[in-house]
Amino acid sequence: MVYKLDNPTLYFDGKKSILLEQFPDDAWEFYSGAPETTQQEYYKFIPTLYRAVDLRGGAVASMPFHIMKGDDEYDSSASWNNEVGFMPNPKMLLRLVEMSMTIAGRAYLWRERNIAVSKELRYVLPTSIYPIIGETEVEGFKRGNKRYKADDFVYFWPPDPYVELGPAQHYPGQAAANACGVLMNVDKFSMQYFERGAIKAMLLTMKGAPLPAERERLESWWKNVVGGMRNAFGAKVINAEAVTPVVIGEGMKELENVTLTRDKQEEIAVALGIPMSILFANAANYATSQQDEINFLTKTVIPECEFIASVLNEQVFEPMDLYFEFLPDTLDAMQEDEVARADALTKLISVLNDPIFEIAAGILGYELSDEQWDMWHQLMAERKERAAAVAEQMQPKVEVEPEEEEGEEEPEIDAAEYVKADVEKWKEESYKRDLEQWKAKSLRRLLIGEPAAITFTSDFIPKWQNNEITASLANCTTAEDVRAVFASVNGNGHHDPTVELIQALKDATAALRETADGA
Numbered sequence: 001m002v003y004k005l006d007n008p009t010l011y012f013d014g015k016k017s018i019l020l021e022q023f024p025d026d027a028w029e030f031y032s033g034a035p036e037t038t039q040q041e042y043y044k045f046i047p048t049l050y051r052a053v054d055l056r057g058g059a060v061a062s063m064p065f066h067i068m069k070g071d072d073e074y075d076s077s078a079s080w081n082n083e084v085g086f087m088p089n090p091k092m093l094l095r096l097v098e099m100s101m102t103i104a105g106r107a108y109l110w111r112e113r114n115i116a117v118s119k120e121l122r123y124v125l126p127t128s129i130y131p132i133i134g135e136t137e138v139e140g141f142k143r144g145n146k147r148y149k150a151d152d153f154v155y156f157w158p159p160d161p162y163v164e165l166g167p168a169q170h171y172p173g174q175a176a177a178n179a180c181g182v183l184m185n186v187d188k189f190s191m192q193y194f195e196r197g198a199i200k201a202m203l204l205t206m207k208g209a210p211l212p213a214e215r216e217r218l219e220s221w222w223k224n225v226v227g228g229m230r231n232a233f234g235a236k237v238i239n240a241e242a243v244t245p246v247v248i249g250e251g252m253k254e255l256e257n258v259t260l261t262r263d264k265q266e267e268i269a270v271a272l273g274i275p276m277s278i279l280f281a282n283a284a285n286y287a288t289s290q291q292d293e294i295n296f297l298t299k300t301v302i303p304e305c306e307f308i309a310s311v312l313n314e315q316v317f318e319p320m321d322l323y324f325e326f327l328p329d330t331l332d333a334m335q336e337d338e339v340a341r342a343d344a345l346t347k348l349i350s351v352l353n354d355p356i357f358e359i360a361a362g363i364l365g366y367e368l369s370d371e372q373w374d375m376w377h378q379l380m381a382e383r384k385e386r387a388a389a390v391a392e393q394m395q396p397k398v399e400v401e402p403e404e405e406e407g408e409e410e411p412e413i414d415a416a417e418y419v420k421a422d423v424e425k426w427k428e429e430s431y432k433r434d435l436e437q438w439k440a441k442s443l444r445r446l447l448i449g450e451p452a453a454i455t456f457t458s459d460f461i462p463k464w465q466n467n468e469i470t471a472s473l474a475n476c477t478t479a480e481d482v483r484a485v486f487a488s489v490n491g492n493g494h495h496d497p498t499v500e501l502i503q504a505l506k507d508a509t510a511a512l513r514e515t516a517d518g519a
Helices: 036-045 047-061 090-104 177-195 212-226 258-271 276-280 286-320 332-350 356-364 370-394 415-447 463-473 479-489 497-518
Strands: 002-004 009-011 065-069 072-076 107-113 118-124 130-133 138-143 146-149 153-156 202-206 243-247 323-326
Touching (some): 036 047, 047 090, 090 107, 177 258, 286 332
Antiparallel strands (some): 065 072
C-alpha cells in the first residue's frame, strides 16, 4: 500500500503509524486486493491453481512468433538466433510474464544495459517493484531503497476498468482467491485432523472448580495420551467420573462433500479462463476436447499474447524499428480449425448460385462487404436470365401450316415416301432436342461449380458424336465454351460420317474392278 502527497511520494514501511483522516480519500491506491503472501500460499499449496497458472504460461510460451523489420523477417521462434541481443531465452521470458500477470496482476522486466545498448531483458519479482505514478504518466519505479527511471523496466499492466494508470487491482489470481481459500482450509482441516491422531476436536469437562494448575496438568496429559498419529490406535483408561470428553468438532465424514470441492475447482478454472476438460483431462469425447482446446486458444491465450506483444512493441521494439508478432494461425489446432472452415466454405460455394447462400453465409459467420453482396446479387440476376433463355430454347416450336388456296390440287405423294420423310424429320427434331437438353444440363453443372462434362444417353445422337461432345466438354471452363461445343455440332445432322467413308471405299473398289476388267 502506498499513499501519495504532492511532494514527495511516501511509502508506508510498516514501522510508523498515521491517521488515515490526515489524507484525502484519493490519496490511497491499492495494488493488490489480497496480501501477496496469501496469493503465494494459494499458488504453492492449491494444485488446481498451480496447474492453471502453469497451463496459461506454457500456452503463451509455446505460441510461435517472429520479429519483423519492415517486410522482412528479422528473427523467429522457429529458428531463434537472438538477433536483438537481449532475449537469449524468449520462451522462458514470455512464460514468466504470463504467469506473473495471472497470479499477481502485473509483470516487470528489468532492462539490463550499458550506456549504449540493452544487454538483456531479465524477469524480476513483481512484488518487489513499486511504481511511482504521476497524474498522467509513470514517473519511475522503486525497488528496495533505490529509485529507477520509468524506462528502466518493461511493465505489463493488464487492463482494469477500476484503474486509470497503474497495475491491475483485479486479475485472474485474485478472482480465484475465495475458491482457493476454501480448498486450502479443507486441506488444512484434514492435515490437522490426522496430526491430532484422527480425533475430533473436543472439550474436557471436570466436576467442581479445578485449580488452574490442575487444568493445565490435565490438558498436557490429554495431549500426550491421545495426540498425534502415534497414539491414533492406542487404548487409554481415564476416570469418567472425574473427566468427561465432549465432542465439539467434526471428522472426515463431513468432508465427503465432493460437490463443494468440484465447484471450487470449477470456479478457479473459470477465473483463469481454462476449460475443465483441459485442466482435468476429462473431455467426454475427442470432438469436445478439440473444441475446448480451440476455445482456450481463441478466448484466453491469443488475447493474452496480443496484449503482451502490444506492450513489447510499444516499450521495446518500435524504438528499434522492429515489430514483434505472435503467429497463432500456425498452431496445429488452429490449422485443423482452418481445414474445417475451408470445408464449410467449399460446401457454401456449392450453393453460391442459390438464394439459400445468403442464409448459410450468416450461419457460418462469413461477413461479406456491400460490394461483394452487390456482385452476388448481380450473379444471381445473370443466372436467372440464362435460365430463362435456356428454358425458352427448350420450348417446342409449333409450326402453323399455311392455309391452302382454293383451286389448287394437292400433288400426289407416294405413301411410303411420305412415311419415310416423316420419320426422318422426327429423328432430326429428336436429335436437336437431345442436343439442347444436353447443353442445358452442362450449363447448369458449370454454374454450380461442377465439371461441364456429363454422361448423356440419347437414342438419336450417334455414339461417335456422343464421344466427341463428351471429350470436348471436358475442356470447357466457361458457359461460352459449352455453347461453342454444341454450336459446332448442331448443324451436322445425325448421320455417321463413317457411313459415307464406307460408301466411298465401295465406289473406289468398284472403279478399280471396272478398270481391271477393261484391261
